[in-house]
Amino acid sequence: MNNANLNLLIGLAMGLNLLALGTSRLPALIRAMSVQGVILGVMPILMEGHPDWRVVLVALATIGGKGVLIPGLLRRAMRTVQIDRELQPLLGFVPSILLGAAGTIAALALTHLLPLLPEHAGTLLVPGALATVLTGFILLIGRTKAISQVCGYLILENGIYLFGLLLIKAMPLLVEAGVLLDLTVGVFILGIIVDRIQRAFDSLDTRKLTALHE
Amino acid sequence: MNSILDLILRLDCWLLLAPLLPGIINKVKAWVAGRRGPPVLQLYYDLARLWKKGVVMSTLASPAFVILPAVTWVALLGAAMLMPLGPLGAGLTFRGDALLLLYLLALGRFCTAWAAMETGSAFEGMGTVREVSYAVLAEAAMIAAVLSLSVQSGSISLAVMLAPAMGASAVLLAAGLFIVLLAENCRVPFDDPNTHLELTMIHEAMVLDHSGPPLAAILHGASMKLLLFTVLLVQAVLPIGRLGPWAAGLVLAGGVLGVTVAVGLVESLLARFAFRRVPLLLTTAFLLCLFALLVAWKGGVP
Numbered sequence: 001m002n003n004a005n006l007n008l009l010i011g012l013a014m015g016l017n018l019l020a021l022g023t024s025r026l027p028a029l030i031r032a033m034s035v036q037g038v039i040l041g042v043m044p045i046l047m048e049g050h051p052d053w054r055v056v057l058v059a060l061a062t063i064g065g066k067g068v069l070i071p072g073l074l075r076r077a078m079r080t081v082q083i084d085r086e087l088q089p090l091l092g093f094v095p096s097i098l099l100g101a102a103g104t105i106a107a108l109a110l111t112h113l114l115p116l117l118p119e120h121a122g123t124l125l126v127p128g129a130l131a132t133v134l135t136g137f138i139l140l141i142g143r144t145k146a147i148s149q150v151c152g153y154l155i156l157e158n159g160i161y162l163f164g165l166l167l168i169k170a171m172p173l174l175v176e177a178g179v180l181l182d183l184t185v186g187v188f189i190l191g192i193i194v195d196r197i198q199r200a201f202d203s204l205d206t207r208k209l210t211a212l213h214e
Numbered sequence: 215m216n217s218i219l220d221l222i223l224r225l226d227c228w229l230l231l232a233p234l235l236p237g238i239i240n241k242v243k244a245w246v247a248g249r250r251g252p253p254v255l256q257l258y259y260d261l262a263r264l265w266k267k268g269v270v271m272s273t274l275a276s277p278a279f280v281i282l283p284a285v286t287w288v289a290l291l292g293a294a295m296l297m298p299l300g301p302l303g304a305g306l307t308f309r310g311d312a313l314l315l316l317y318l319l320a321l322g323r324f325c326t327a328w329a330a331m332e333t334g335s336a337f338e339g340m341g342t343v344r345e346v347s348y349a350v351l352a353e354a355a356m357i358a359a360v361l362s363l364s365v366q367s368g369s370i371s372l373a374v375m376l377a378p379a380m381g382a383s384a385v386l387l388a389a390g391l392f393i394v395l396l397a398e399n400c401r402v403p404f405d406d407p408n409t410h411l412e413l414t415m416i417h418e419a420m421v422l423d424h425s426g427p428p429l430a431a432i433l434h435g436a437s438m439k440l441l442l443f444t445v446l447l448v449q450a451v452l453p454i455g456r457l458g459p460w461a462a463g464l465v466l467a468g469g470v471l472g473v474t475v476a477v478g479l480v481e482s483l484l485a486r487f488a489f490r491r492v493p494l495l496l497t498t499a500f501l502l503c504l505f506a507l508l509v510a511w512k513g514g515v516p
Contacts, residue, residue: 018501022494094497101501105508 037066091142132159242478341419377455390502
């Protein structure tokens with residue numbers, strides 16, 4: 001019962017991966033990322049039959065951080081630099097969505113080769129995590145705007161979080177809470193950096209950062 | 215004797231009901247825009263008018279110019295005979311008829327494209343290129359959809375494939391097939407059936423030089439194709455096989471009407487896409503059907 005619900009949520013998260021790969025609008029990308037964060041935040045409560053207050057607290061912190069705070073910071077950064085489109089990606093939208101879909105299918109088809117615990121064999125946690133990490137990589141590599149790359153990084157982190165859910169009984173959620181704090185600070189700093197890049201180069205194209213000049 | 219009577223009734227049903235669908239779509243569009251709109255039976259009047267007219271032949275065109283629209287029309291009618299109609303079953307059914315359906319649709323498109331090239335007009339060549347390049351992606355999605363239905367039911371006969379519902383992947387398949395329906399029938403996000411500008415036409419540009427009875431065959435064939443895809447979509451998604459005969463017939467008719475109204479609403483509420491955005495939408499449809507296939511294959515839980 002719980003497994004079916006969990007798989008549905010992971011399926012939704014995988015759908016959001018493809019949505020993030022296919023959209024050229026930054027608000028849609030940020031929204032896909034934040035909805036994915038909320039879905040991931042709900043999962044620990046669903047996995048524990050009787051969640052104690054610590055699990056609920058971390059779940060709430062995840063939802064608040066990934067679903068509200070970080071997207072809010074990113075939207076503010078987007079408003080200050082006044083861009084809302086990824087116009088010239090290094091990897092086009094159709095190739096990246098096809099690559100993401102191929103990765104998702106490969107993850108689903110090949111997971112049974114991994115030595116998993118029997119209680120994890122029935123869930124989509126591992127393929128979901130692999131597909132999400134791959135989506136993050138594609139976004140990081142294929143996009144040129146700093147904000148899209150940050151979204152790629154955050155989706156990558158979502159995938160790692162999914163992996164972490166496998167160890168929910170062994171690993172203290174404190175570690176995840178620490179990661180979440182780091183992320184929030186990182187995005188906060190990035191909001192400032194994005195503003196600086198925009199002022200120095202009149203563009204957010206990170207390719208310009210590789211050229212040296214006086 | 216009985217089967218011949220059944221076949222004739224079925225033919226009449228497809229031939230007479232098909233032109234109703236574009237009428238309903240136009241009525242919905244007019245209603246959303248607050249106009250009165252053309253009568254629902256407008257396409258019947260148009261077909262009757264075109265049938266009485268003569269054919270204008272270009273000096274460049276070979277007799278294929280007149281024959282090919284007829285071939286298209288017959289291919290689409292053959293495809294319609296293969297499509298089961300809920301409790302009535304299909305006119306013809308055998309193992310692997312799903313493949314024949316796909317190939318008949320492809321044959322219809324090939325003949326329309328060939329006929330368009332006959333006159334050597336630049337606009338028709340342009341329309342053909344667009345139609346065929348969209349079709350490459352739409353056909354991939356269509357094949358993935360048929361594959362997922364066949365994996366779900368373990369059969370390659372349409373009557374068996376379409377009887378049960380898809381279960382978990384029904385939503386994915388419905389969305390994918392609806393996009394394919396819009397693309398294959400040149401409806402709005404892909405093509406505007408009301409456009410009068412040759413540069414932006416796709417399907418219309420292909421039939422610019424046809425006139426009289428061949429044009430009537432093309433228009434009637436297009437409406438039959440629309441009905442075919444609507445019936446396919448409704449039967450693939452709704453569990454019609456589990457209902458009693460009367461309920462199934464009512465659900466099928468209601469579903470077809472619902473899809474037609476949905477096409478009209480999409481057409482009123484959405485602008486057509488720029489050409490470079492179309493491949494992304496068609497790829498999305500392909501992926502939706504592919505994931506439906508994946509869910510059907512893995513049965514929800516790997």
